[in-house]
Amino acid sequence: MKQLILLLICITLFRFTANSQTISYRNPQDVDPKPTDIKDADIKGKTVTINRSAALMIRVNNNKDFKTKANDSNGKDIPLDPVPVFLKSGTAQLSFIPGSANIAGSFKVGSPTDGSQLLKVNVTVTTKGFYTATTDIKNGIQFYATGFLEEGPQVVTLKALGTPTKAGTASFNILCGGLTTPTTISIAAGTALTTATVSIDKTGSNCTEFTMEGALQVGKELNSANKLLLKIKPSAKGYYIISTSLKNGYFFSGVFNITTTSVQEIVLTGMGTPQTAGTNTLTITDGTNTCSTDVKVEQQAKDATDFGIVNEVTKIELTDPDNSDKYNIAINEKKSSGDSDDDDDNDNLLAGGSSAYEEAIFNTFGKENIILTPYGIMLNTKIKDNSQYIYGGPNYVHIFLDEMGNSLITGIPQGMPEVQYVVHVIYLEKTSDGKTVSYGIKTTKASFTGTNRIENTRTTVNGELTGKGENKPSLKEYTLVIRTADSDIDFEVYRFLDRKQQKGDLNYTIPMTRSFTANISVGLLNTWLTDPTYSILPDPSNTSLNVAEQEEAHNRGYGTVFATLYTSPITLIKYYVNRSQIKKGRKKLSDINNPVTNAQLHSKNYLYMRPIWERIYPTVGVGISDKVFQNLFFGLNWEFSRGCSFFAGGHFGKVNTFDTSNGFKFEKTNITQEDFNLRTNIDWKVGWAIGASIDFSIIGNLFK
Incomplete structure (x- = not known):
């Protein structure tokens, strides 16, 4: 039994896309690493012989549970442990690119949407998985999209549902994965629609008159067979759209033309893709009243089943659940063509695939x-057993790879300039x-425009994989720290056996997003710094004498060019308070929502979209409505929307002045x-000013 456990440790389960053939296999040491399909015509009721490898895997490309039987050369039964395969699973983790939402197609009152009206928004996906995006209902319109997203930059396209009921501008919030981003659409005038008034029949908070049709299953997109039948009581006829809340990636919605005020049943169609199994409570509102109903989601159906084949097995028999077809495989002891004594690159991989490596990471650092975070994996400064970790905290982003180069926990992140990236290779x-395994990493491209220097350090950390049996495999971690880069980072991973480099290397790129330290914008300001004018006139009571007159001055408007520094005082306070709390042990990094990195203290990067209360920045400006550099402005810009800001601060400018010392009074004291010439002057004065500004890039885009 001990030998069986040790052999199982040396197996990896390679997963690949299901296909039309029932049985597939893979020898990782073959020259051609692609999976090999066995044609059904060659194996049904027959025996196919394949070569043995140290990590042989058999896959049944069927969602049913096949009966299995495996024997060694003496006819002894060897158990095969099935591993269900889900080709697509999980919930997508993403962030919206601010300001990227745009509308395709036109909307007109009374004209139903026809599929050509689309709402597109750019997102960055950090974890692949299923997603559902929807909006609130405005003016009879709702947008919706669902599917599966791979990691990296993606475009989510939402289709419009319903019929516009009111002309003008409608504002929507796009909701996906607990995040929201705003957008607006324009609706042209057309045939006016009357909207219906209805109420839902309910008892307390529970919907009473409803029926569910169609089963819901994780990973399976809802369709017309998934229905929620609901009884309503209309009090006014007309157009009506109703939708349940979005829960667990799905909801129910319907568009209706209510032609009678009698009690009637309406059918809401299911939309979206359920992401986890269990019971969800959906709420339904009729505009005034709200009720709830429970909906059950079944577990996801597997796509295939993997079987790891240990060395003792020489014969395998697979039978479908109906006992109608048998598939027989014989294992040939001869090595496959890619095997050699020196090129033994894949024979010590962990059983269980990436989950075993991830478990080792969790055991070492503490899950x-x-x-x-939106910009990758971070670690607390104190990890498992409360030990201090040198690469913990908000200034390090971690990338974990297994010994075949597969990403662990998350994919390769989108880069943020000046963050230090820590690459870990986990291997036996x-x-x-x-043979002794070791790894090397070479940075082939990275630069920092300030110093043109990359500083690399390397450490090797021993860990231990938790498992059964007396002889546990020793797990090691090779770590490379890539410091201070603001360009794309390219690096290569090399594998060595007894210090001999193996064929092939793995290439990776961390694509860097742009960071901005300052912004140039134009604005319109209202200033309280008045600029009066003075004149000398004959005294009305004695024309042989003169008096001085002051013309009444008012607030003035100025066109201004601003330079804004992206150093937020609120972010600075948040950073130093959090750093102090972490240092004193009052908080962990994991307790902080959106931790701030050093680079964010003096720059802005859209991977980390600051909350609206943090988007306050110091600003200086110069007036362009008068002589240059005679009106200067200083204060704070509050960026309420991307590229648009409110300004509040001081105005330091040259204005006309008049010396009224010694009791001088305008229009009374003779002069x-x-x-008069001695008393008049031009001096620098300070006053208050407020206004708004807009980014130069937005203005430029208007003329493209």
Whole structure:
């Protein structure tokens, strides 16, 4: 039994796309690493012989449970442990690109949407998985999209549902994965629609008159067979759209033309893709009243089943559940063409695939200390057993790879300039024949425009994989820290056996997003710094004498060019408060929502979209409505929307002044021309100013 456990440790389960053939297999050591399909015509009721490898895997490309039987050369039964395969699973983790939402197609009152009206928004996906995006209902319109997203930059396209009921501008919030982003659409005038008034029949908070049709299953998109039948009581006829809340990636919605005020049944169609199994409570509102109903989601159906084949097995028999077809496989002891004594690159992989490596990471660092952020994985400064970790905290983003180069926990992140990236390779230090495994990483491209320097350090950390049996494999971690880059980072991973480099290397790129330290914008300001004018006139009571007159001054408007520094005082306070709390042990990094990195103290990067209360930045400006550099402005810009800001601050400018010392009074005290000239002057004064500004890039885009 001990031998069986040790052999199972040396198996990896390679997963690949299901196909039309029932049985597939893979020898990772073959020259051609692609999976091999066995044609049904060659194996049904027959025996197919395949070569053995140290990590042989058999896959049944069917969602049913096949009966299995495996024997060694003496006819002894060897159990095969099935591993269900889900080609697509999980919930997508993403972030919206601010300001990227745009509308295709036109809307007109009274004209139903026809599929050509689309709402597109750019997102960055950090974890692949199922998603459902929807909007609130405005003016009879709702948008919706669902599907599966791979990691990286993606475009989510939502289709419009319903019929516009009111002309003008409608504002929507796009909701996906607990995040929202705003957008607006324009609706042209047309045939006016009357909207219906209805109420839902309910008892307390529960919907009473409803019926569910169609089963819901994780990963299976809802369709017309998934219905929610609901009884309503109309009090006014007309157009009506109703939708349940979005829960677990799905909801029910319907568009109706109510032609009678009698009690009637309406059918809401299911939309979206359920993401986890269980019971969800959906709420339904009729505009005034709200009720709820429970909906059950079944577990996801597997796509295939993998079987890891240990060395003792020489014969395998697979039978479908109906006992109608049998598939027989014989294992040939001869090595496959890619095997050699020196090129033994894949014979010490962990059983269980990536889950075993991830479990080792969790055991080493503590799962609670691993934080998923929009810009990658971060670790607490104190990890498992409360030990200090040198690469913990908000200034390090971690990338975990297994020994075949597969990403663990998350994919390769979108880069943020000046963040230090820590690459970890998790591997078994010994092959099954005793060879020593090691790894190397070479940075082939990275630069920092400030110093043109990359500083690399390397450490090797020993860990231990939790498992059964007396002889546990020794797990090692090779770590490379890539410091301070603001360009794309390219690096290569090399594998060595007994210090001999193996054929092939793995290439990776961390694509860097742009960071901005300042912004140039134009604005319109209202200033309280008045600029009065003075004149000398004959005294009305004695025309032989003169008096001075002051013309009443008012607030002035100025066109202004602003320079804004992206150093937010609120972000600075948040950073230093959080750093102090972490240092004193009052908080962990995992307790902080959207932790701030050093780079964010003096720059802005759209991977981290600051909350609206943090988007306050110091600003200086110069007036362009008058002589240049005679009106200067200083204060704070509050960026309420991307590229648009409110300004509040001071105005330091040159204005006309008049010396009224010694009790001088305008239009009463007599004055000579010489005295008038001595008393008038132009001085620098300070006053308050407010206004708004807009980014130069937005203005430029208007003329493209």
